[in-house]
Amino acid sequence: MTKLAINGGTPVRDTYLPYGQQWIEDDDIEEVVKALKSDYLTTGPKIKEFEEKFGKYVGVKYAVAISNGTAALHGASFAAGIKEGDEVITTPITFAASANCILYQGGKPVFADIDSSTYNIDPKDIEEKISSKTKAIVPVDFTGQPVNIDEINAIAKKYNLIVIEDGAHSLGAEYKGKRIGSLVDMTTFSFHPVKHITTGEGGMITTNNKELYEKLKLFRTHGITRDKEILYNKNESSWYYEQLELGYNYRITDIQCALGISQLNKIDKFLRRRREIAEKYNEYLKDIDGIVLPYQEEYIKSSWHLYVIQLELEKFKVGRREIFEALQAENIGVNVHYIPVYYHPYYQKLGYKKGLCPNAEKLYERIITIPLYPKMTDKDVKDVVEALDKVLKYYKR
Incomplete structure (x- = not known):
């Protein structure tokens, strides 16, 4: 048997092959x-141009470009009117920002x-977690x-x-023939370098x-x-302005939007290649x-931001950690998406306990993300x- 690099x-x-990477030409x-x-x-002017082209692409009336994907979630939570005492239901299998945006507004994340x-996220468990305090679903x-x-x-x-769809992974994805971005109250997107298009850092919120x-x-x-x-x-004169809300400086730059427009022109090429790679993985x-x-x-058409495999650990002599580290040693940039949000020490200090979402916790122990980018x-x-x-x-038994 071939000797492992880790040995x-x-x-x-x-x-080294990273799990994700931008494509800048x-x-x-x-x-x-x-x-x-x-x-x-x-x-x-580049900001408005980017917003209009992005809105047209996803098929929505309004698009607001913002400094990053987390700011997009924060902005959507603000616009939804989430405040202290409100509960918002979200998934634990996500990056922490999907829940943090609720905390920013004084709300309480409830994990389905x-x-x-x-x-x-399981719609049946969403309904079971609804209370008189529930304000939104993310x-x-x-x-x-x-x-x-x-x-x-x-x-x-x-x-x-109110529904705030976190579409950080799903730019270009389709649900029953319609692109993600116009099907709920608000949808947020991220333009981090590992996403479908990049502006370096950046985000977008879409709504009708x-x-x-x-x-x-x-x-x-x-x-x-x-x-x-x-x-x-x-x-007052043209110099006059007023502060009407407690907002933030979450502006995006024309420099970033110029890159975003150029990248958006290639989105179909990027998506096509992601889907080709996913098909190859499925076959191989x-x-x-x-x-x-x-x-x-x-009824969906994935945009394949990530390709996540699940290990049947009972078939191996070792756990996920040993397999993960062995793949890294072979110069394959595997990753894990995601640690359940309420596992993080900050959420534990807020009173969240393990055991909240058994399916999510079981999945976390077994998943590995393998490289996929155009x-x-x-x-x-x-x-x-x-x-x-x-x-x-x-490592097979």
Whole structure:
């Protein structure tokens, strides 16, 4: 049997393959340079242009560009009117920001368990967790597979709740033939370098509700406006402005938006390649014993932000940690998405205990994210498969 790199053998790859990475080309750089040479570095025309093109792409009336994906979630929570004493239901299998945004507004995150097949939040458990204090639901499109939007919207309507869809993983994904971004009250997106398009750091909030749109625009600029339609004192000169809310400086720059526009022009190419890689993994990995491949609902079209395998640990002589570290030693940049949010020490100090979401906790112990991003070559994909085969065979019972 081939000796593992972690035991002194030769790694499958000479160079490290990250789990995710941006794809920046010369035309992206040229657009950024143009922005740097323009009259506006921030609060200029590129922001509106990016918002309009993004809104058109996802099929929504209003889009608000913001400094990052966490700020997008914070802004949506603010616009939803979440305040102290309110409860908001979300999933534990997500990055902490999906829950932190509730805390920012003084609310309390309530964690609903996941569906064991899709790994997305389970609508049945959402309904079970609703109380008289529940104000909103923050479902997360984990790995790029949209949540069950129809069921969640039906629950929201029944209990008069707002839905904030965390679409950080799902730009370009489709739910029953419609792109994510216009199907709930508000949807948030992230443009971190590992996401589908990047602005370095950046985010977007989309909505079809004009009232929410106006609140979001205020929120990202200190709560300050010059819009005479909403000023209290409408008779002052053009220099005049008013602070109407306690907002933040969550502005995004023209430099970032210039990059975002260029990247958005390539989104179809990026998505096509992500889906090709996922199909290759599905084909190459189906015969490797000891792993469960991602399940996809037939009515969705994933944007494949992540490819997450689940280990059947009972078939191996070691645990997830040993397998993970062996793959890293083979120069395969595996990761784990995610540690359940309420496992974090900060949430433990707030009084959350393990045992809240059994399905999520069981999943966490078994999952590994393998590399998937558009710039990967077919050789990169085969290296990942080879490393998995090598490591899993070595540790097989």
